[in-house]
Amino acid sequence: MSAGESIIEVSSLKKAFGDNVVLKDISFDVKKSEKVVLIGPSGSGKSTLLRCLNRLEDDYEGKVLFEGENVNGASKEKLRLLRQKMGMVFQQFNLFPHKTVLENITFSPIKLKIATPQEAIAHAHELLKQVDLSEKADAYPQSLSGGQQQRVAIARALAMNPEVMLFDEPTSALDPEMVGDVLGVMERLAKNGMTMIIVTHEMSFAQNIADKVLFMDDGMIADSGTAKHIFKETNNTRTQSFLSKVM
Amino acid sequence: MFDFLKQYYPVFVEGTAQTIIISIIGIMIGILLGLIFVMMRLSKIKFLSYIARVYIAIVRGTPAMIQVMLIYYTLSKVLEVPQIQFLGSGLDRVIPGSIALGINSGAYTAEIFRSGIISISNGQTEAGLSLGLSDRTTMFSIVLPQAVRNILPALGNEFISLVKESSVLFYIGVQEVTAQALGVGGTLYDFVPPLIVAALIYFVLTFILSQLMQLLEKKMGRKYLRSN
Ligand SMILES: Nc1ncnc2c1ncn2[C@@H]1O[C@H](COP(=O)(O)OP(=O)(O)OP(=O)(O)O)[C@@H](O)[C@H]1O
Numbered sequence A: 001m002s003a004g005e006s007i008i009e010v011s012s013l014k015k016a017f018g019d020n021v022v023l024k025d026i027s028f029d030v031k032k033s034e035k036v037v038l039i040g041p042s043g044s045g046k047s048t049l050l051r052c053l054n055r056l057e058d059d060y061e062g063k064v065l066f067e068g069e070n071v072n073g074a075s076k077e078k079l080r081l082l083r084q085k086m087g088m089v090f091q092q093f094n095l096f097p098h099k100t101v102l103e104n105i106t107f108s109p110i111k112l113k114i115a116t117p118q119e120a121i122a123h124a125h126e127l128l129k130q131v132d133l134s135e136k137a138d139a140y141p142q143s144l145s146g147g148q149q150q151r152v153a154i155a156r157a158l159a160m161n162p163e164v165m166l167f168d169e170p171t172s173a174l175d176p177e178m179v180g181d182v183l184g185v186m187e188r189l190a191k192n193g194m195t196m197i198i199v200t201h202e203m204s205f206a207q208n209i210a211d212k213v214l215f216m217d218d219g220m221i222a223d224s225g226t227a228k229h230i231f232k233e234t235n236n237t238r239t240q241s242f243l244s245k246v247m
Numbered sequence B: 001m002f003d004f005l006k007q008y009y010p011v012f013v014e015g016t017a018q019t020i021i022i023s024i025i026g027i028m029i030g031i032l033l034g035l036i037f038v039m040m041r042l043s044k045i046k047f048l049s050y051i052a053r054v055y056i057a058i059v060r061g062t063p064a065m066i067q068v069m070l071i072y073y074t075l076s077k078v079l080e081v082p083q084i085q086f087l088g089s090g091l092d093r094v095i096p097g098s099i100a101l102g103i104n105s106g107a108y109t110a111e112i113f114r115s116g117i118i119s120i121s122n123g124q125t126e127a128g129l130s131l132g133l134s135d136r137t138t139m140f141s142i143v144l145p146q147a148v149r150n151i152l153p154a155l156g157n158e159f160i161s162l163v164k165e166s167s168v169l170f171y172i173g174v175q176e177v178t179a180q181a182l183g184v185g186g187t188l189y190d191f192v193p194p195l196i197v198a199a200l201i202y203f204v205l206t207f208i209l210s211q212l213m214q215l216l217e218k219k220m221g222r223k224y225l226r227s228n
């Protein structure tokens, strides 16, 4: 796939929980290597949108294409393959507490026969080095700080060799002094050309990393553009009022 | 008071062995049924979930003694078990009896599993699915192992109560500890001493079982905290 081609295309996405319409006609696309940042007030639908992309949220209208393949129409087997290519990092880390750090990272690649156990272990050690946690391979998640757990979670997602990484407020559950380590890992990932979709409240990070910022409000993309546009130039009053509250 | 033991201890040994055997079989069948029924109970397929609910409700709402007798008399009509003697009882009684214990325990075990599964955050399932794992792998490799750790105390209680409740098999003629004690009591024209012996045997068995469960809990708990 050449640079500039869309890796994710979302069109007319609508999602409701019962009577509560949470996403109202969302369309955007993500190009290979692009860093897309989602910002917006609480409850505006950022997490829901992210979760529709790998279909952790089901039953939505509209279309999500990943590398040209229909995510919402995919069979169970197909969906599993698509999910392998979309790494996801959660606010609450969600590491498997009954597995060591190394097992957390190697479990899926081995189980899904992406790699032999030896390959998976070698890859895991390499990834742990990338997130500066080489010495923690045999530790259990509960013994790690939040920042360390989140970096393991990133390594775990990377172990599947994903094409895209989805981040849902990866630093919101962290003590302030841990935030920098995690953002640092994400910045390195960005430099290496990873395609990333990031929900975050870290505005200066967003400004630095984003190729494109989507401002969500009340289930819609109320404003979008380059970081410069959103943070400096926009005339959108809703964007301005949101930013004045969070910055 | 306990002089009779000199003569009758082999009877109690046999009864204890029988109680241990039927308890182990009952516990294993209970775990298996518990797993099957909790999967049905939590299934999106309404019909399966309904069947599981009915099973659980019936077992919990009726006396174990009646369940055991019903299962024994029903099974003895359909199952041809050869009348081989095993530890003083016919296999035609021991096998249906153990199955009945398992069917009874399965309902409680299913509910215990369910509480354990519900206690594991949805984030664990989502993390598994987001890596491309199947629903089944996510359940059996991610959620269940954690659920089991959380429910070990409750499972331990269930196993202990099964050991004690296994005395209901007396009603269908399985020569377990209670039945043996009553037999000895009949010959002695005094039921109190043999029943005291039986009570002590149950106490020792359940005590050992609870110690084993605690050991297991400690072992699993410690492991989680290892820091490098
Ligand atoms: N599983 C669910 N069932 C019902 N309603 C839901 C569910 N998940 C989200 N919602 C609702 O959807 C709306 C959008 O939620 P969402 O979590 O996507 O917002 P968000 O932008 O991520 O907010 P935050 O910044 O607080 O994380 C909210 O009104 C929320 O109550």
Ligand SMILES: [Mg+2]
Residues within 6 Å of the ligand: A046, A047, A048, A168, A169
């Ligand atoms: Mg959210």
